[in-house]
Amino acid sequence: MKISYHWLKDYCDHSLSVNELSEGLTNAGLVVDASTPLGDDFCLDVEVTSNRPDCLGILGIAREVSVIVRDKLLIPGVEYPTNTENIESETTVVNEEKELCPRYTARIIKGITIGPSPEWLQKRLRVLGLRPVNNVVDITNYVLMESGQPLHAFDFDKLEGKRIIVRRAANGETLEAIDGTKCTFTSDVLVIADTKRPVAIAGIMGGKGTEVTETTKNIFLESAFFEPRNVRRSSRKLGIKSDSSFRFERHVDPECVDWASRRAAKMIQEIAGGQILEGAIDLNSIQLKETHVTLRTPKLTSLLGIHLEKNEMRDILERLCFTIISEEDDRLEVCVPSFRGDVYREIDLIEEIARIHGYESIPATSNIGVKLNPENRFDSVVEKVKSLLYGMGYNEVITDSIVDNKQDLHTGLWTDMNGIRITNPIRHDQDQLRKTIILNLLKVKKHNQNHGTEKTSIYELSKIYLGKENGAPPDERVCLSILCEDGFLPLKGVIEVILHRLNINLMLAPHPFQSDLFNPGKSAKLQLGGKIFGYVGEVSGELMHNYDFRSTPCIAELDFELLVNMATLENSYHKTSSFPTIVRDLAVIADEAITWAEIKGSIDTLKMDYLEEIEFFDLYRSKQIGQGKKSIAFRLIFRANDRTLRNDEVDVCQDEILKTLENSLNIRLRS
Amino acid sequence: MMQERLVALRSRAKDDLAKAKTLNEIEYVRVHYLGRKGAIKEIMKAIPSLPPEEKSMMGKMANQLKLEISDEVEGAKKRFSPSSDSSTDKTPRLKNNAQDAKGSFDLSLPGKRQPYGHIHPITQTINEIKSIFSKLGFAVEYGPELEQEYYNFDALNVPPDHPSREDFDTFYLDNKLLLRSQTSTVQIRTMKKRRPPIRMIAPGKVYRPDTVDARHASMFHQIEGLLVDEGVSFQDLKYALTSFSKIYFGQDIKMRFRPSFFPFTEPSAEVDISCSICNAKGCRVCSHSGWVEVLGAGMVDPNVFEAVGYDAEKYTGFAFGMGVERLTMLRYGIDDIRLFFENDLRFLSQF
Numbered sequence A: 001m002k003i004s005y006h007w008l009k010d011y012c013d014h015s016l017s018v019n020e021l022s023e024g025l026t027n028a029g030l031v032v033d034a035s036t037p038l039g040d041d042f043c044l045d046v047e048v049t050s051n052r053p054d055c056l057g058i059l060g061i062a063r064e065v066s067v068i069v070r071d072k073l074l075i076p077g078v079e080y081p082t083n084t085e086n087i088e089s090e091t092t093v094v095n096e097e098k099e100l101c102p103r104y105t106a107r108i109i110k111g112i113t114i115g116p117s118p119e120w121l122q123k124r125l126r127v128l129g130l131r132p133v134n135n136v137v138d139i140t141n142y143v144l145m146e147s148g149q150p151l152h153a154f155d156f157d158k159l160e161g162k163r164i165i166v167r168r169a170a171n172g173e174t175l176e177a178i179d180g181t182k183c184t185f186t187s188d189v190l191v192i193a194d195t196k197r198p199v200a201i202a203g204i205m206g207g208k209g210t211e212v213t214e215t216t217k218n219i220f221l222e223s224a225f226f227e228p229r230n231v232r233r234s235s236r237k238l239g240i241k242s243d244s245s246f247r248f249e250r251h252v253d254p255e256c257v258d259w260a261s262r263r264a265a266k267m268i269q270e271i272a273g274g275q276i277l278e279g280a281i282d283l284n285s286i287q288l289k290e291t292h293v294t295l296r297t298p299k300l301t302s303l304l305g306i307h308l309e310k311n312e313m314r315d316i317l318e319r320l321c322f323t324i325i326s327e328e329d330d331r332l333e334v335c336v337p338s339f340r341g342d343v344y345r346e347i348d349l350i351e352e353i354a355r356i357h358g359y360e361s362i363p364a365t366s367n368i369g370v371k372l373n374p375e376n377r378f379d380s381v382v383e384k385v386k387s388l389l390y391g392m393g394y395n396e397v398i399t400d401s402i403v404d405n406k407q408d409l410h411t412g413l414w415t416d417m418n419g420i421r422i423t424n425p426i427r428h429d430q431d432q433l434r435k436t437i438i439l440n441l442l443k444v445k446k447h448n449q450n451h452g453t454e455k456t457s458i459y460e461l462s463k464i465y466l467g468k469e470n471g472a473p474p475d476e477r478v479c480l481s482i483l484c485e486d487g488f489l490p491l492k493g494v495i496e497v498i499l500h501r502l503n504i505n506l507m508l509a510p511h512p513f514q515s516d517l518f519n520p521g522k523s524a525k526l527q528l529g530g531k532i533f534g535y536v537g538e539v540s541g542e543l544m545h546n547y548d549f550r551s552t553p554c555i556a557e558l559d560f561e562l563l564v565n566m567a568t569l570e571n572s573y574h575k576t577s578s579f580p581t582i583v584r585d586l587a588v589i590a591d592e593a594i595t596w597a598e599i600k601g602s603i604d605t606l607k608m609d610y611l612e613e614i615e616f617f618d619l620y621r622s623k624q625i626g627q628g629k630k631s632i633a634f635r636l637i638f639r640a641n642d643r644t645l646r647n648d649e650v651d652v653c654q655d656e657i658l659k660t661l662e663n664s665l666n667i668r669l670r671s
Numbered sequence B: 001m002m003q004e005r006l007v008a009l010r011s012r013a014k015d016d017l018a019k020a021k022t023l024n025e026i027e028y029v030r031v032h033y034l035g036r037k038g039a040i041k042e043i044m045k046a047i048p049s050l051p052p053e054e055k056s057m058m059g060k061m062a063n064q065l066k067l068e069i070s071d072e073v074e075g076a077k078k079r080f081s082p083s084s085d086s087s088t089d090k091t092p093r094l095k096n097n098a099q100d101a102k103g104s105f106d107l108s109l110p111g112k113r114q115p116y117g118h119i120h121p122i123t124q125t126i127n128e129i130k131s132i133f134s135k136l137g138f139a140v141e142y143g144p145e146l147e148q149e150y151y152n153f154d155a156l157n158v159p160p161d162h163p164s165r166e167d168f169d170t171f172y173l174d175n176k177l178l179l180r181s182q183t184s185t186v187q188i189r190t191m192k193k194r195r196p197p198i199r200m201i202a203p204g205k206v207y208r209p210d211t212v213d214a215r216h217a218s219m220f221h222q223i224e225g226l227l228v229d230e231g232v233s234f235q236d237l238k239y240a241l242t243s244f245s246k247i248y249f250g251q252d253i254k255m256r257f258r259p260s261f262f263p264f265t266e267p268s269a270e271v272d273i274s275c276s277i278c279n280a281k282g283c284r285v286c287s288h289s290g291w292v293e294v295l296g297a298g299m300v301d302p303n304v305f306e307a308v309g310y311d312a313e314k315y316t317g318f319a320f321g322m323g324v325e326r327l328t329m330l331r332y333g334i335d336d337i338r339l340f341f342e343n344d345l346r347f348l349s350q351f
């Protein structure tokens, strides 16, 4: 809301400089965003919070200034001489929508002379960024800016039937607004109509056909209270915003409706000549109830943590135009003025006193002190995993949860259900919540490739969103998705290291998995402890082509919550042996179908005491070995905790291992 | 048995040699396999105890392997010899090592850097704020992003016709839920779950249908904080937020608490700090005011306590909220919020 520094002084003759005024208003809750010198005046841009529509007029702001400087508020008089002719003999107003228009007032001024408004008035409007039009229009704008109450002047002679009907628009009715917008209405829009057609969009803008022009002689002056929500919806729907709609949306003061009408009529008569008809139309269905609130002074003291005398509290409230109804030792009962609809509870009074007294005068001391709280388990696991990935050269990324609906082409990871949809997306092709992070990681790789970074080792740890059947609450699942540029096994290694770091000693069980995200030969669904843990695979040729990748990334997406549940955060210690190891390297020939997991599993079933570790180190195929066969080399490490092992003991173990492999998997030693 | 050990040994030795990158490493491999206590010597030691029919064959095989490995070692050493034809040598690192052999190692060559990753700046900011508040006893809480209107609005004392509920300010979903537009929802969920005293902070993603530009993103991060106990006052709020700001932004900053409005707090405040970019002299970042807004806060509104079933006469508390992207942008002078979600590694690796 823009105000003029000099204009403000009409209502409160303070001696504050522009800077002092800005600071004072800001400290009272009306932030002055900027002050711009304009000629000999200044335009102050005041940020008015949505609870304070009373400050959407310069008078309202002057009221705050008068409280700050402890001076009087000067409200202009609105008495004027009238014609003997009564308004009721000239026109009638019918209000069909009392809900949407709880109060409608009208005055008629006859015989005016349209012309430019006086220089002082034009100048004030210009400071607020308004373009002067003619004396009548300028005055309605002037009073709007002064009081916060929007007004509209119709050329009375252009109103068909010389009557006004406040009604809903008929579907398809049209109007050209003053700003040139051609509107077609639906029945939820409230219009001001004459006997034939709409002449204004209620609370938003007048129509071109009835606007005041150079030839206008007689004025129909409207001042009303329109229901905020309807004005807001219609304004959005029609795409028209105005100084009027801005204020009606935020709730004008119902008491001020008539005052502003009188004020404007009086100014028109004084500046544009003519005579105001006696009386006014005032269709008012607002039943104002006085709001009484009791303030307990000890409550204020304990909530703010400061001690204020009751006199100080009373003084602040009275300067804010609250009326003290009764007063006891430790309480004040006050009546709230009509323009302060935001105040109706004790806490609201406490806030008024706090902000005028000044937040700065409340000390920042406290005895809340420190307090210990247990570590959050989820955060601890996140911390461990992120620091591992960090050390392994992976970069954390954060990508949008809202994605395009192409993800449904690549489903089948966690769910077969379609993605959860946003009903009011910003862009109609970006209306789904992601069901996987994988596609986002591919986009990040693509972006980096386009900007000259070839190797993109990245991961994201955050949610995917899975819909459930039959209206069950959706599943927001935290996933860890990793994009690795080093190949399938290095990525699998990263996952294994994470499991190890979290002391999860279960074997990763890969199962073949088909998805067009992945290369069919190199992708797996991973299970951990019998539960679905995630997916890992080399990106499919189709996606490689779509993204135009120059290197083949592998991607894993893991259920992070499963990790959190299975993790053991506390490490356990076991004594390390001080005796030497005996190492045996073996190369065996196996059928192609035999997996490493089978070989290792088979050795593990022996539960050999001295076998400390089994390390895979080579896989190799050749003509020599033969079709359908492969050579697998691995190392066995033997060690005892209590003595040095002998070679012949290890030979026995090795024999047993080879026998088991031969019997269960038909594996023989390579020679 | 011995035969298999020899086969495995051969394959391993070749592998080790292939991996060796310096003369030193090759020498190490040589000693390991061919040395006085090397792997082949070990095997040979066992030969005399073999049955006679195997003895000679094994002896032959072991000798053959010894020669084979020693040839391989010599071959590998040649790769480093200065006389090797450098035009066919595609590995410049090896050439440098050649100078090493002559005793003229260039100590000024760049070190071989191990790659390391980066934590996203948004995560870093959240972690830092969590750790500051953790010292004051604020525990971390999380809540769903797909929320009910009740938690996002009703319980937070947002009136039924409030503009923030309209679909230009909140994303609605096809399952009767919405994407939370503020992390204040977690206040309500925490208070419904537990009785006072409460000290919590809730970091997380929030969503608003703003058209994306340098200052707006449709997804961003907030951190909500809440303290509820008996006898909590506005003084405590000022203390907690002053302590936080001085640790996060620096001891020298000036602070300003000014009245504001939020539906779920009363009295409400906005907290400004002196602009560090222009030293409070006025610049574009602070709109020439010398102040930048960093926090919204206030005493918990009695209506909120009523919604969660707390006695507002007995308990009081304060709540605060901050935008993570905004704080990070202020801290580093980043002028475009989109950089956080573009994930250009040249950007991420600066943090």
Ligand SMILES: [Zn+2]
Residues within 6 Å of the ligand: B275, B276, B277, B278, B279, B280, B281, B282, B283, B284, B285, B286, B287, B288, B290, B291
């Ligand atoms: Zn600045």
